Amino acid sequence: MGWPIVIICILLASIFYLRMKARAEKDRREPDTGVAILDFGRAFPEEAIRAIHATADEKAYFVRLHDGKAGFMAAHGTHFVCHLIEAGKVNVSNAESGRGLKVHFTDFSYLDGVYEFVSPEIAAEVSLWLLGSFNPQSDFKAVPAG
Template sequence: MVWPIVILCMLLAGTFYMRMKERADKDRQEPDTGSAILDFGRAFPGEAIRAIHATADEKAYFVRLHDGKAGFMASHGNHFVCHLIEPGKVNVSNAPSGRGLVVHFADFASLDGAYEFASPAVAAEVSLWLLGSFSPQSEFTAVSAN
């Protein structure tokens, strides 16, 4: 008489576990641009983001910072690995597709890889950020230099 009750309890516990697991999987969301910005802000609170571009699969984000520096974020599950790119510590070349970049981080080799973007224009803009070629000058900087 006890065995049917034990089996019934096990079936109910299994059903409950499966429903809770299904609900947790449904509630789990993929990282997005908003969570990337928040994670970068937590990792580097003194850096202000001016622009951000995601890769085509949204697994990585490249950021342009307020002072001309660049940053990188790679998605790992529900969080991001954030990296502040130092000048001269990155090598960039075109990916064969024309819409991407092959990036080598001299100080963080585990992030090396080929990153595809939505368009060749976005890839070109990100490459300028990474290489430090994009140095905006305002009219105030030009006036104060005279």
């Protein structure tokens, strides 16, 4: 008489386990902007995020920081590899689709790739962030007019 109750409990426990496993796998496959912000904050606590844009597949995020610098995050499972872009350490060009950027990190080449965005406007804005993070220094002095 007790066996049917044991079998029903085992079936219910296995159904619960399979549902929780499926939910955990879904969370592992889909990076989240909130997790990206938290991971970047843990990696660089002194940097304040001003704006963030995800790629179309949400596997990478580009960050504009408060002082004109830029950052980058690439999803690896449920966490992100966070990178603070230093002046002169990134090369950017347009992707063939018009909605993406070809990015080459001179100090972290394993992050190189073509990053597609949902619109050309977002790609253009991110490219301006990356170019604006250079803060080029000039050796030329301004010549007064006159």
